[in-house]
Amino acid sequence: MKNPPSSARRSAVYLLDQVLGEGRLMSDLIAGGVLDRLAPPDRARAQRLASDTLRGLDRADRLLGRHLRKAPPLAVHNILRLATVELAQGGEPHGVVNEAVAIISNHPRYGRHKGLVNAVLRKTAEEAPRSWNDLRLPRLPKWLRDPLVEAWGGAAVGQMEKAHFAGAPLDLTLKSDAEDCIKDLNGTLLPTGTLRLGDQGQVSALPGFAEGAWWVQDAAAALPVKVLAPQPGERVLDLCAAPGGKTLQMAAAGADVTALDLSDKRMARVLENLTRTGLSAKCVVGDALEHEGGPYDAILLDAPCSATGTIRRHPDLPHAKDGSEFGALIELQAAMIDHALTLLKPGGRLVFCTCSLLPDEGECQVDEALARHPGLVTDRDALERPGIDPTWITPEGGLRLRPDYWPDLGGMDGFYIACLRR
Numbered sequence: 094m095k096n097p098p099s100s101a102r103r104s105a106v107y108l109l110d111q112v113l114g115e116g117r118l119m120s121d122l123i124a125g126g127v128l129d130r131l132a133p134p135d136r137a138r139a140q141r142l143a144s145d146t147l148r149g150l151d152r153a154d155r156l157l158g159r160h161l162r163k164a165p166p167l168a169v170h171n172i173l174r175l176a177t178v179e180l181a182q183g184g185e186p187h188g189v190v191n192e193a194v195a196i197i198s199n200h201p202r203y204g205r206h207k208g209l210v211n212a213v214l215r216k217t218a219e220e221a222p223r224s225w226n227d228l229r230l231p232r233l234p235k236w237l238r239d240p241l242v243e244a245w246g247g248a249a250v251g252q253m254e255k256a257h258f259a260g261a262p263l264d265l266t267l268k269s270d271a272e273d274c275i276k277d278l279n280g281t282l283l284p285t286g287t288l289r290l291g292d293q294g295q296v297s298a299l300p301g302f303a304e305g306a307w308w309v310q311d312a313a314a315a316l317p318v319k320v321l322a323p324q325p326g327e328r329v330l331d332l333c334a335a336p337g338g339k340t341l342q343m344a345a346a347g348a349d350v351t352a353l354d355l356s357d358k359r360m361a362r363v364l365e366n367l368t369r370t371g372l373s374a375k376c377v378v379g380d381a382l383e384h385e386g387g388p389y390d391a392i393l394l395d396a397p398c399s400a401t402g403t404i405r406r407h408p409d410l411p412h413a414k415d416g417s418e419f420g421a422l423i424e425l426q427a428a429m430i431d432h433a434l435t436l437l438k439p440g441g442r443l444v445f446c447t448c449s450l451l452p453d454e455g456e457c458q459v460d461e462a463l464a465r466h467p468g469l470v471t472d473r474d475a476l477e478r479p480g481i482d483p484t485w486i487t488p489e490g491g492l493r494l495r496p497d498y499w500p501d502l503g504g505m506d507g508f509y510i511a512c513l514r515r
């Protein structure tokens with residue numbers, strides 16, 4: 094984009110237009126530079142405003158629907174939605190309404206809708222703060238809700254939606270020598286060893302960031318490497334490595350790590366993270382299906398997937414996607430498992446994981462791999478790690494993690510993890 098917007102609210106509206114109109118993901122838009130003209134605090138604010146609006150979209154539309162005879166053009170609707178969510182969160186009505194009117198007034202196509210925006214928001218300014226919490230909890234779209242209800246039942250999906258609406262805390266994985274940081278960061282140590290912070294603020298300003306004492310990683314995302322349990326000096330392959338949270342864990346454990354990823358841009362993030370934390374790994378840009386560098390003692394396959402386990406942190410996902418590309422991802426995951434097995438030493442271990450809530454990308458994928466490869470077994474002992482609840486272990490011997498688990502601790506991402514051996 095030639096001229097990205099230059100204020101946090103305008104940028105947030107631009108993000109909403111792109112997610113809801115073009116099916117783009119916020120992470121791709123941000124990596125493409127749409128927030129680059131903003132100072133870091135405004136960048137964080139634009140992202141937060143867009144994320145909060147997407148989380149509360151269903152509620153905002155219900156409130157706005159009371160005052161709209163028909164849906165206005167998307168760009169106008171998104172300005173109304175953003176302002177409604179800000180009002181519901183206690184935003185100062187005069188400022189929020191005026192800014193929304195200013196944004197629409199300057200819109201190249203829809204400036205004539207400024208009267209509508211003003212009139213509708215004056216009404217929602219009164220209603221939003223008092224009726225927001227009485228509105229129905231936002232639901233996942235049908236394309237995703239239906240298969241999740243089939244897999245986990247309606248009540249569990251309702252709890253997942255509650256977790257999605259609440260959003261995610263900031264989780265940090267600490268380098269083993271970084272215990273000193275814990276008290277400065279003022280977080281809570283979770284049963285699995287992740288440090289969870291309540292108040293997020295600017296990540297790069299937190300104690301220990303510059304020294305590389307920790308990295309951001311959801312508690313669930315930290316578990317695959319704990320299951321793999323890399324040992325000092327072991328030859329380990331991280332087959333889909335970027336941005337590198339799991340590479341860092343394995344390097345911190347003293348393993349001899351090869352980190353591979355298809356994307357050179359994303360691999361640059363792995364290198365940045367290794368440099369900041371003072372850890373080392375051999376970085377290779379390449380296709381996991383063609384890699385020939387074995388044999389390895391252990392392989393981590395954190396395969397590309399629907400990412401439906403990360404909706405707490407990526408509320409754009411259910412709005413930008415429709416599930417149409419998931420079939421191809423499921424086939425790719427199976428091909429990656431098969432190729433990874435050819436790179437393992439005899440007796441070596443392959444940890445397969447996805448940040449998905451769909452059994453097709455987890456339980457079924459492992460069931461099918463066991464059927465394709467006689468002699469392949471799941472290693473249940475590998476799942477016996479501190480903080481892992483035995484009820485999370487699945488019949489085929491994997492670990493199912495869901496956003497509605499740990500409700501009193503702030504939830505976790507959805508993940509599936511299995512350790513395979515032959």
Ligand SMILES: C[S@@+](CC[C@H](N)C(=O)[O-])C[C@H]1O[C@@H](n2cnc3c(N)ncnc32)[C@H](O)[C@@H]1O
Pocket residue numbers: 332333334335336337338339340353354355356359379380381382395396397398
């Ligand atoms: C779920 S992410 C990995 C996250 C990473 N393990 C971490 O913990 O930070 C999946 C990664 O797979 C990479 N990828 C997709 N197709 C690939 C392929 N054919 N070969 C290698 N990497 C691939 C993507 O670029 C993406 O970085």
